[in-house]
Amino acid sequence: MRTFLFLLAFCLSAGARAVTVEDLYRGQVPVDSRSAQERQQGVRAALAQVIVRVTGDEALLADESVRSVLGRADRFLLSFGYGEAGMLQVDFDGERIRQALQAAELPLWGAQRPQTLVWLAGAGDGAPQLLGESDEWANPLSNSGERRGVPVLLPILDLEDSLAVEVNDVWGGFPSKVLEASTRYGSDFVASVRLEQSQGQWQYALALYELRSEAVIPRPVFRDRGQGETPEAALDALVATLAKYYAGRYAAVFSGSADTAQLRFEIPKGLAPLIALERYLESLTPVRSVTIVEVGQGEVQFSLELVGGIAEVEQLMGLNPAITALPSEEPLPAAPRYRWSMR
DSSP, rough: OOOOTTTHHHEEEOOOOOOEBBBBBBEEEEEOOOOHHHHHHHOOOOOOHHHHHHOOOGGGGGSSHHHHHHHHHGGGEEEEOOGGGGEEEEEEOOOHHHHHHTTTOOEESSSEEEOEEEEEESSSSSSOOOEOSSEEEEHHHHHHHHHHHTEEEEOOOHHHHHHHHHHHHHTTTTTHHHHHHHGGGGGGGGEEEEEEEEEEEEEEEEEEEEETTOOSSOOOOOEEEEESSSSSHHHHHHHHHHHHHHHHHHHHEOOOEEEEEEEEOOSSSSSSHHHHHHHHHHTTEEEEEEEEEESSSEEEEEEEESSSSSHHHHHHHHTTTTTEEEEOOSSSSSSSSEOOOOO
C-alpha cells in the first residue's frame, strides 16, 4: 500500500532541494468499524486532512466555505479502502478540490514543497541530547510531516555530524555550526528546535533558517514557541506551524482574475530539456497554462497564465536547483531571465 513519499528525504546530496509530495489528495484516518455511518464520518475526516495538507492551515477548517465542502465530502470521493489497524484510506478528486478552494479564494499549496532538516535537542528527566533519525521521536515527527505534507528529516548523527555539532549548539541557539553541518543534507531549510518538559507540558522553541542564505551572520527567517501535553503533541504542533509558514510563502490564492507573466530561459540543446521545462512550469500550482512565445538560439520565452501572482512562481522556482536567475542585460527587461540546467 502506497503512502506519502517524500522523495530524497534521506539523500545526502547537496543538490537535492524541493521534494515532490505524493498522494497529496489521499486521506487516511482510523475508524472503529466498516459500517456506512463510520465510513461517512471517516470520509469527511479524511477530506479535512487533505484540505489541511493542501492549504497548510488547520484553522481554515472553521471557514464557512470549507465547512460547506466538508458537508459535501462524498462529491469529491474517488475511491476508498480499508487497510491495517482499522485505517480507512480515501482518494479524492484533486481537480474538484482545487476548484472549490479557488472559488472560495483560499490558499492552494502544490506538491513541490521545501524540505526541512530538523536538529532536535530534547530533554525530559535527564540532560538534553541530540536526537537523530533512529531515536524514539523520529517516527512521530515523520508521521506528522506525512499527514500535513511537510517533508522533514532528522540528521543521521553519524561520526561526521557528532564531530560537527554539539548538543549545546542547538539547545543554546548557536546556529553557525548547525548550518555548516547541514549542507551535506541538501535541504532547503534548517530547523533548530529545543524541546523540554516544563510545568506538565512539553514546550518547543523553534528557529528556522534558510540554508542557502548568503548572510554573514545567520538570522532565522521564522521563530515560534509552542507546547503540547506529550512530546508527540508538541512535535505535531511544531510541524503545523512549519506548514502554515511555508504555505504563506508558497501557496497561491486565486484572486478571481487571471494574470500573465513572461519568463525567458537559457536551455541546453535538444528537445528534451524544452519539454522537461514546459512540464515543470505546468506543474506549479500558481500556473494555469503555459504557452511558448519564442524559441531562439539556446533560449525560449514562455507566457504564463497565472492563478496567483508571479511572486509565488518565483518562490517555487527558487526551490529548484535546475533553475538559476540571471542578471538582465537591459534596464527594463521584457521578461526575467533564468537558466534551466536539467539535462
